[in-house]
Structures are given as C-alpha cells and as structure tokens.
Amino acid sequence: xxxxxxxxxxxxxxxxxxxxxxxxxxxxxxxxxxxxxxxxxxxxxxxxxxxxxxxxxxxxxxxxxxxxxxxxxxxxxxxxxxxxxxxxxxxxxxxxxxxxxxxxxxxxxxxxxxxxxxxxxxxxxxxxxxxxxxxxxxxxxxxxxxxxxxxxxxxxxxxxxxxxxxxxxxxxxxxxxxxxxxxxxxxxxxxxxxxxxxxxxxxxxxxxxxxxxxxxxxxxxxxxxxxxxxxxxxxxxxxxxxxxxxxxxxxxxxxxxxxxxxxxxxxxxxxxxxxxxxxxxxxxxxxxxxxxxxxxxxxxxxxxxxxxxxxxxxxxxxxxxxxxxxxxxxxxxxxxxxxxxxxxxxxxxxxxxxxxxxxxxxxxxxxxxxxxxxxxxxxxxxxxxxxxxxxxxxxxxxxxxxxxxxxxxxxxxxxxxxxxxx
Amino acid sequence: xxxxxxxxxxxxxxxxxxxxxxxxxxxxxxxxxxxxxxxxxxxxxxxxxxxxxxxxxxxxxxxxxxxxxxxxxxxxxxxxxxxxxxxxxxxxxxxxxxxxxxxxxxxxxxxxxxxxxxxxxxxxxxxxxxxxxxxxxxxxxxxxxxxxxxxxxxxxxxxxxxxxxxxxxxxxxxxxxxxxxxxxxxxxxxxxxxxxxxxxxxxxxxxxxxxxxxxxxxxxxxxxxxxxxxxxxxxxxxxxxxxxxxxxxxxxxxxxxxxxxxxxxxxxxxxxxxxxxxxxxxxxxxxxxxxxxxxxxxxxxxxxxxxxxxxxxxxxxxxxxxxxxxxxxxxxxxxxxxxxxxxxxxxxxxxxxxxxxxxxxxxxxxxxxxxxxxxxxxxxxxxxxxxxxxxxxxxxxxxxxxxxxxxxxxxxxxxxxxxxxxxxxxxxxxxxxxxxxxxxxxxxxxxxxxxxxxxxxxxxxxxxxxxxxxxxxxxxxxxx
Ligand SMILES: Cc1cc2nc3c(=O)[nH]c(=O)nc-3n(C[C@H](O)[C@H](O)[C@H](O)COP(=O)(O)OP(=O)(O)OC[C@H]3O[C@@H](n4cnc5c(N)ncnc54)[C@H](O)[C@@H]3O)c2cc1C
Ligand code: SF4
Ligand code: SF4
Numbered sequence: 001x002x003x004x005x006x007x008x009x010x011x012x013x014x015x016x017x018x019x020x021x022x023x024x025x026x027x028x029x030x031x032x033x034x035x036x037x038x039x040x041x042x043x044x045x046x047x048x049x050x051x052x053x054x055x056x057x058x059x060x061x062x063x064x065x066x067x068x069x070x071x072x073x074x075x076x077x078x079x080x081x082x083x084x085x086x087x088x089x090x091x092x093x094x095x096x097x098x099x100x101x102x103x104x105x106x107x108x109x110x111x112x113x114x115x116x117x118x119x120x121x122x123x124x125x126x127x128x129x130x131x132x133x134x135x136x137x138x139x140x141x142x143x144x145x146x147x148x149x150x151x152x153x154x155x156x157x158x159x160x161x162x163x164x165x166x167x168x169x170x171x172x173x174x175x176x177x178x179x180x181x182x183x184x185x186x187x188x189x190x191x192x193x194x195x196x197x198x199x200x201x202x203x204x205x206x207x208x209x210x211x212x213x214x215x216x217x218x219x220x221x222x223x224x225x226x227x228x229x230x231x232x233x234x235x236x237x238x239x240x241x242x243x244x245x246x247x248x249x250x251x252x253x254x255x256x257x258x259x260x261x262x263x264x265x266x267x268x269x270x271x272x273x274x275x276x277x278x279x280x281x282x283x284x285x286x287x288x289x290x291x292x293x294x295x296x297x298x299x300x301x302x303x304x305x306x307x308x309x310x311x312x313x314x315x316x317x318x319x320x321x322x323x324x325x326x327x328x329x330x331x332x333x334x335x336x337x338x339x340x341x342x343x344x345x346x347x348x349x350x351x352x353x354x355x356x357x358x359x360x361x362x363x364x365x366x367x368x369x370x371x372x373x374x375x376x377x378x379x380x381x382x383x384x385x386x387x388x389x390x391x392x393x394x395x396x397x398x399x400x401x402x403x404x405x406x407x408x409x410x411x412x413x414x415x416x417x418x419x420x421x422x
Numbered sequence: 423x424x425x426x427x428x429x430x431x432x433x434x435x436x437x438x439x440x441x442x443x444x445x446x447x448x449x450x451x452x453x454x455x456x457x458x459x460x461x462x463x464x465x466x467x468x469x470x471x472x473x474x475x476x477x478x479x480x481x482x483x484x485x486x487x488x489x490x491x492x493x494x495x496x497x498x499x500x501x502x503x504x505x506x507x508x509x510x511x512x513x514x515x516x517x518x519x520x521x522x523x524x525x526x527x528x529x530x531x532x533x534x535x536x537x538x539x540x541x542x543x544x545x546x547x548x549x550x551x552x553x554x555x556x557x558x559x560x561x562x563x564x565x566x567x568x569x570x571x572x573x574x575x576x577x578x579x580x581x582x583x584x585x586x587x588x589x590x591x592x593x594x595x596x597x598x599x600x601x602x603x604x605x606x607x608x609x610x611x612x613x614x615x616x617x618x619x620x621x622x623x624x625x626x627x628x629x630x631x632x633x634x635x636x637x638x639x640x641x642x643x644x645x646x647x648x649x650x651x652x653x654x655x656x657x658x659x660x661x662x663x664x665x666x667x668x669x670x671x672x673x674x675x676x677x678x679x680x681x682x683x684x685x686x687x688x689x690x691x692x693x694x695x696x697x698x699x700x701x702x703x704x705x706x707x708x709x710x711x712x713x714x715x716x717x718x719x720x721x722x723x724x725x726x727x728x729x730x731x732x733x734x735x736x737x738x739x740x741x742x743x744x745x746x747x748x749x750x751x752x753x754x755x756x757x758x759x760x761x762x763x764x765x766x767x768x769x770x771x772x773x774x775x776x777x778x779x780x781x782x783x784x785x786x787x788x789x790x791x792x793x794x795x796x797x798x799x800x801x802x803x804x805x806x807x808x809x810x811x812x813x814x815x816x817x818x819x820x821x822x823x824x825x826x827x828x829x830x831x832x833x834x835x836x837x838x839x840x841x842x843x844x845x846x847x848x849x850x851x852x853x854x855x856x857x858x859x860x861x862x863x864x865x866x867x868x869x870x871x872x873x874x875x876x877x878x879x880x881x882x883x884x885x886x887x888x889x890x891x892x893x894x895x896x897x898x899x900x901x902x
Contacts, residue, residue, distance in 0.1 A: 008773075021541065
C-alpha cells in the first residue's frame with residue numbers, strides 16, 4: 001500500500017474534527033476532552049488527523065512542496081492513533097494508515113529529519129534504535145539463570161526490546177518478568193546479545209524497509225529457536241510483532257503476548273499467587289501500541305464496488321481499537337492485595353499518549369515532555385500516588401518529565417507491582 | 423498579496439499573538455482553502471489564532487489600516503463555502519477563544535466566546551447544569567454555537583423557537599474601527615437575558631456571514647431539560663400524504679422538533695448507525711411497497727404521563743386529519759435529541775463532498791417545491807434525499823436536498839452542480855430563500871431583490887466596514 005491507495009479514505013474526511021477529541025458520548029470531563037496531543041499543542045488544523053488527511057491529498061496533488069515547515073507538521077505527531085479511533089467512532093475510514101504513509105513517502109522521496117536519521121543509522125549498523133548505546137544488549141540478564149534461545153530450546157521467548165536493554169533503570173522490569181515467569185514454571189528463554197530491534201518504531205518514523213528487514217531477521221531467529229510464544233513488555237515491540245509483522249505476512253503462527261496478558265493468564269490459572277500486600281493507590285496509563293493499536297490486524301483484500309462511494313467488495317471490517325489489550329494489565333493490578341486502582345478520564349481506546357511515540361522524543365523532546373506533563377496532571381487529578389504503565393517508552397518519558405518539571409507521582413511498570421506482591 | 427506587504431503583516435501579527443499562533447505554512451493554509459462543497463478553493467495568505475479580545479482588537483485594527491481581508495472561521499462546516507477566503511488575506515481562526523463565560527441558571531442563558539462548540543456546551547451543561555439544555559444541529563459536535571446562530575441554523579428545538587439567530591439574547595461585536603459594542607440588555611446591565619427593548623441592532627450582524635464585524639461574545643437561550651422524551655414517526659406513501667401529516671402535527675403545537683426525510687436517505691442513514699453500507703449511487707428508487715417520506719416528531723414531557731398524553735394527542739390529530747391517507751406507523755423510537763447522530767456523517771461525506779441547496783420558505787409552497795425538487799433529482803438520476811425541518815411552529819420550513827458526492831468523480835461533480843443550479847432556480851421561483859447562502863446563490867438572490875434592498879445592504883456594509891475587510895465578496899459586496 002502507498003499513500004495513493006488511501007486517497008479515498010483521505011477524501012472522505014469531512015473535517016468534523018471528531019479526531020481531535022474523545023467522542024462526545026464517551027467524554028467524562030471537558031478539561032480532558034482532547035485526545036490528539038498534536039492539535040492540542042499546535043492548534044492549527046493541519047496537526048490533527050483530519051488536517052493530515054487534507055495534507056496527504058495536497059501532497060498527492062503536488063499542491064505542497066517539501067520544506068522544513070511541511071516536515072515540521074509531519075513529524076510533530078506521536079503516531080498514537082487516537083485520531084484514528086475517535087474518527088472511526090462515526091466513520092468508516094483509515095486515518096493512521098495514511099498518516100504513516102505520508103511519512104513513508106517523505107522517507108522514500110528523501111525528505112527526512114536529522115534526529116531520526118541518527119536513530120535509523122544506529123538501527124542499520126547495530127540493530128538498535130538507541131544511538132551511542134553504552135550497555136550491551138544482553139547485559140540486563142547478567143546473573144539471571146535464563147535460557148539462551150540461540151543455543152537452548154524454550155517454549156517461550158522473552159523479547160526485552162531496545163528501550164529496556166539499553167536503559168539500566170529498566171533492567172529491573174525485565175528481570176522481574178523473567179523471575180515471575182520462572183516462578184510460574186514457564187520454560188522461557190531470551191536471545192541476549194542476539195536480540196535485535198523489532199523495527200516497529202522505525203516504521204512509525206516512516207522507514208518501512210527497516211521494519212521489513214528487522215522482521216525477517218527476527219522471525220528467522222525465532223523460527224530457528226522453535227519457540228511458540230513471544231512475550232514482550234514493550235508496547236511498541238508488541239504491536240510490531242503482533243500487528244505489523246502480521247500485516248506484512250511475516251508473523252507465521254507465532255503467538256505474541258504482552259507480559260501483562262501472559263501474567264494475567266498465569267494468575268487466572270493459579271500459577272502465580274500475589275499474596276503480599278502492596279498498599280498504594282495507582283492509576284493505569286494505557287500505552288497506545290498496547291491498547292488501541294494493539295488490536296489484531298484484520299486482513300482484507302477487496303476493491304471499491306464500481307459506481308458506489310466507499311462500498312467495498314467484500315465488505316471491509318475496520319479496526320476500531322475495541323480489541324486492544326485493556327483488561328489484562330488492569331486484572332494484574334487488581335490481583336495485587338492492598339492496591340487500589342483508580343481510573344483517569346481518558347482511558348482505553350481514548351487514552352492520551354505518553355508523548356514519546358512516533359519519534360517525537362527524538363525530534364522534539366519539548367513536545368514529548370509537554371504531552372507527558374498533560375498525562376501526569378491527569379493522573380494526579382485522580383488522587384493516585386503512582387502512574388503505572390506497561391511500556392518502557394511511556395515509563396521513561398514520564399520519569400524524564402517528572403525529573404524535569406517535578407511531581408510527587410511515582411512511576412511503575414505493572415510487572416514491578418506484581419513482583420512485589422508475589 | 424505582495425511579498426513585502428505580507429512579511430510586514432506577518433511580523434505585526436506575530437507581535438500581537440506570538441509567532442506560534444500565526445502561520446504562513448502552506449500545509450496550514452491549504453486546509454483553509456476549501457470546504458466540503460465544490461466551491462472554488464482560494465488560499466488565505468496567513469492564518470491567525472487569537473485568544474483574547476485585546477489580541478483580536480489589535481488584529482482587526484491592523485487589517486483595517488492595511489485594508490487586508492479578514493475571514494472569521496470556527497469549524498468551516500457551513501456547507502456553503504462561507505469560510506473560503508475569496509480575496510485571500512487573514513483567516514481568523516477563533517477556536518482558541520472558547521470560554522463559556524457565564525451560565526445563568528435562573529435567566530436561562532449562556533454567554534459564550536466564538537470558539538465554543540456544540541460538543542463543548544453540551545458536555546459543560548450536562549456536568550454543571552444538568553437541568554438545562556441547548557439546542558443542536560445535525561452537524562458535527564465541533565460546530566460553533568455562535569457560528570450556527572450567525573448563519574441562522576436549524577436545530578432540534580427549531581419547531582418551537584425558529585432559526586438559531588432567534589434565541590440570541592445579546593452580542594458583543596468588534597467593529598472594523600476597533601470599537602467593541604454590546605447589544606441587548608448586556609449593553610446596559612450585567613445580565614444578558616434579552617435584546618428587547620432596544621432597537622434590534624443584532625440584525626446588523628446575525629445572518630451576515632461575518633461580513634460586518636467580528637462577534638466576540640454571544641448570549642444564547644437555554645431551556646429546561648425535560649426528563650422524558652420519545653420520537654414518533656409516520657411514513658407517508660406519497661408527498662401529498664406527508665404534507666397532510668405535517669399539517670396535522672403542526673397544528674397540535676406539541677413537538678420540540680418536526681423533521682421529514684426522503685425514505686431512501688432515511689434508509690441509508692439507519693444502516694449507517696450499524697456501520698452497514700448502502701450507497702446513494704447509482705440512484706436508489708423506492709419500491710411500490712416502500713414509503714416516500716418519513717416524518718419524525720420529537721416529543722418531550724416532564725412526566726411519563728405528560729409524554730404519553732402528548733404522544734396520544736399527536737396520534738389522534740393525525741388519525742383525525744389524515745383519514746384515507748396511506749401511511750405506515752406511527753412508531754415510537756428512542757429520541758435522538760440527546761446525541762449527535764455522528765454515524766450519519768459517514769453517509770454524508772463518504773466521497774469527501776457534501777453539497778445542498780438549503781432554504782427557508784413558506785409551508786404554503788412546501789408541497790409543490792418538494793415535489794418539483796425531488797423530480798429534479800430523478801431527472802439527474804440522483805437518489806431523492808430531501809430533508810425538511812418545520813420551523814417556528816409551522817410559520818416556515820427548512821428544505822434541502824442532501825447531496826453527498828465523490829469529489830474524485832468529475833462527471834458526478836458536474837451533475838451535482840447542474841442539479842443544484844436548477845434546484846436553486848426552482849426554490850427561488852417558489853418563494854424559498856437559499857440559507858447559509860453560498861456566494862453563487864447570493865448573486866442569484868440579488869437579481870431578484872429590488873434595487874433599494876441592494877442599496878440598503880451595501881450602505882449597511884459600507885457603514886460598518888468601509889474598507890471592505892470582513893469576509894469580502896459576499897453579502898453587501900460593493901458593485902465592482
Ligand atoms: C454533516 C453536516 C450536517 C449539518 N447539519 C446541519 C443542521 O442540521 N442544521 C444546521 O443549522 N446546520 C447544519 N450544518 C451546517 C453547519 O455545520 C452549520 O450551519 C454551522 O453553524 C457552521 O458552523 P461552523 O462552526 O462550521 O462555522 P464556520 O463555517 O466556520 O462559519 C460560519 C460563518 O460564520 C462566520 N463567523 C464565524 N464566527 C464568526 C464570528 N465570531 N464573527 C463573525 N462571523 C463569524 C464565518 O465567517 C462564516 O461565514 C451541517 C453541516 C454538516 C457538515
Ligand atoms: S479524520 Fe475523521 S474525525 Fe477527523 S476530521 Fe476527518 S472525518 Fe472527521
Ligand atoms: S496520531 Fe496521535 S498525535 Fe498524530 S494526529 Fe493522530 S492523534 Fe494526533
């Protein structure tokens with residue numbers, strides 16, 4: 001698919017601006033009505049999903065030339081997909097797909113931004129999205145008695161992801177995950193030094209080839225290992241393995257689970273028993289790529305029915321975010337004795353992004369922090385002591401923002417709280 | 423605009439509102455150059471997003487001094503090309519001025535800034551004044567409350583109260599000179615309950631499409647929210663039957679809202695609620711067994727008994743006055759007044775284009791006009807898609823034929839344009855006046871009015887906007 005293939009989706013945009021907000025029927029508090037960080041921060045309609053539809057058409061029509069200003073709009077977007085889901089509350093059209101295609105077109109036409117070029121060069125050279133990474137990829141697992149799936153057979157492979165492997169602060173989440181899986185008697189292995197980036201974030205940045213290369217490489221390693229289930233604690237990796245690899249026909253029959261899905265399952269099966277009290281009041285942040293964008297890919301091949309507007313044969317089913325991963329992380333939290341879970345106004349399909357996605361943390365850290373700050377304020381307004389998430393990307397951005405702007409709010413991963421209780 | 427003039431203008435605008443609220447980025451400007459209709463696109467030179475009255479005053483003074491066109495903009499959803507800046511210049515996007523300044527629970531009005539949307543006021547009232555409500559159009563929740571009143575919209579309390587400009591109870595307006603004027607009781611007191619007993623100066627601004635000044639505050643009436651509601655629908659087998667049913671219901675004075683739609687349009691919209699698809703192209707014709715027209719009366723009551731009695735009274739009136747008329751129903755359904763029927767958007771914009779000839783006119787000519795308008799749709803092989811809303815207890819009616827179309831299909835675009843041109847001639851002939859009047863219809867209307875009307879309009883425009891900066895090229899355009 002290319003941008004041109006989404007022409008009729010983009011043409012369908014009626015500029016109703018629903019993509020900027022939580023749909024009215026789902027709105028809880030007017031102060032938290034925006035769902036798109038980009039329009040909330042930059043105000044001009046072009047920054048919203050609907051504006052991007054117009055921009056896509058204008059690019060196809062060659063009404064707009066590539067320049068710094070155009071790229072500023074293109075890259076000041078977290079690719080969080082909130083616009084897509086709000087739009088689909090009413091409409092049957094793709095929004096995030098064409099937004100992604102706009103980026104792919106920019107990259108294919110040679111118009112990239114330096115901050116992302118650095119990240120992508122690192123991916124091409126070292127298989128990681130973290131340029132200048134100091135630690136070695138498998139170092140986090142030092143001292144853990146965990147199988148190396150490049151040499152030993154294991155049913156489950158745990159993929160830590162770049163954001164964990166190269167951020168020492170996140171190692172404890174990966175360690176806790178392996179410890180919990182071991183406690184539940186799971187035969188788990190890791191690829192250690194041989195683990196490579198999932199390619200998902202590169203795709204969000206417009207680098208489709210890089211995603212495909214990484215996908216092929218990763219699937220080859222997994223196939224060789226004989227593992228049947230891949231578990232990851234990173235929302236971006238989860239979405240890449242589960243949704244994007246499937247989209248491009250590269251997933252085969254690998255079962256992809258987020259750690260919270262797997263842990264919730266193990267708790268239900270009685271293989272993990274959280275018994276220790278963790279007395280705290282927390283709120284849960286749905287990572288975009290685990291929640292609305294974690295919904296399985298729906299394969300569809302068809303054509304518009306001639307003479308009709310936007311009627312397809314066979315009928316097209318749209319991904320509306322309904323089947324994202326929302327309950328498992330909440331189930332895990334609810335299983336922790338003494339823990340009180342309170343909800344923010346914008347949750348599940350309509351969650352506000354942490355701010356780090358779509359390369360924004362790299363290209364415009366100020367915007368990434370601004371977006372996180374909004375979420376931190378929302379979390380604080382619930383009276384929670386901590387914001388809990390299920391993605392190292394979100395966790396990092398919240399922590400960086402709190403460090404810079406201050407807040408008494410603590411930041412945890414779901415896994416950490418479960419480990420404390422088990 | 424000459425580049426040097428533009429850069430000086432932009433520099434000054436940046437000084438007024440800050441550079442992050444001024445854009446000359448083509449990607450930003452492009453969006454403001456077109457709308458849903460086939461109206462000719464035209465780019466603004468610069469877009470500005472002010473937040474305060476002071477900023478707005480400075481912008482207008484600058485534009486007036488430099489004679490730069492200014493087009494006020496909220497959501498651009500008027501379906502008439504009204505925010506396409508015909509002469510370029512500044513697009514004044516007012517969405518940041520979005521404060522609900524006051525809600526008076528006792529006097530039942532809300533005082534709002536230009537950027538306040540239907541969605542916003544609904545959410546605000548639901549939360550903070552749950553016993554009060556505003557009235558809404560079928561347009562998206564991003565529609566401006568103020569813009570809807572400026573373009574004299576038709577909303578879900580229009581059967582009771584008429585067009586949206588009728589429930590405006592006060593204005594604050596910024597003139598080209600930079601003066602700020604209050605109109606109505608708010609001019610002389612703290613309260614904004616009514617325009618009367620002053621001379622009704624609101625008429626200098628309402629209905630003018632932003633061509634005479636920028637409205638900075640508007641007071642609009644609110645109403646008590648009845649606890650019980652339902653919708654009663656009748657399906658007439660032909661338009662004569664539909665007319666008889668409408669007349670019967672009108673004379674009861676009971677509904678809050680009374681609308682009618684061609685059966686085909688109704689069928690497509692109903693399916694859309696279930697995310698199911700039925701296209702209006704190629705033209706869908708009803709079968710002999712199917713009705714021609716669906717009439718829906720929204721009815722409310724403070725108690726269940728009151729609601730039941732009202733429903734019964736409406737049914738009784740139709741039974742009595744429509745003997746021998748073939749119809750299906752009545753059926754009761756849940757009321758839609760509480761929600762925006764957003765799913766219908768998918769039908770109305772599925773090809774990216776939406777056009778209509780919308781009008782207000784007399785009930786006495788309703789039957790003949792609608793018959794001829796629908797026959798014109800048949801002539802162009804386009805699904806009958808009439809939509810009517812009875813206004814002000816039947817003193818006039820809104821009538822339009824909704825035409826979603828595929829912007830990518832030049833043959834269809836031409837067919838739609840030709841149909842609209844014929845429908846416009848038809849409605850004018852029948853005494854229906856095009857509303858939210860697109861510029862091509864303004865010019866047609868001007869051919870019909872007397873020369874003194876034209877002189878007065880132009881004199882008013884010239885008096886209020888001597889340099890012709892406000893949304894130029896539309897109402898009150900000076901002779902070229
Ligand atoms: C699917 C669909 C359904 C619709 N259904 C209905 C319906 O049922 N009833 C109905 O009434 N309308 C309907 N509409 C039309 C439309 O949405 C409205 O009439 C609406 O009021 C336009 O609001 P806006 O915020 O988009 O205004 P805009 O289009 O941005 O502005 C409208 C006009 O007001 C001027 N203006 C705006 N603000 C100011 C200001 N502060 N001072 C001076 N001038 C100003 C603008 O220059 C422009 O001329 C529908 C539209 C769509 C797309
Ligand atoms: S993208 Fe969807 S929600 Fe946004 S303006 Fe367009 S149609 Fe409306
Ligand atoms: S992907 Fe997210 S940030 Fe980008 S336009 Fe959509 S809602 Fe806004």
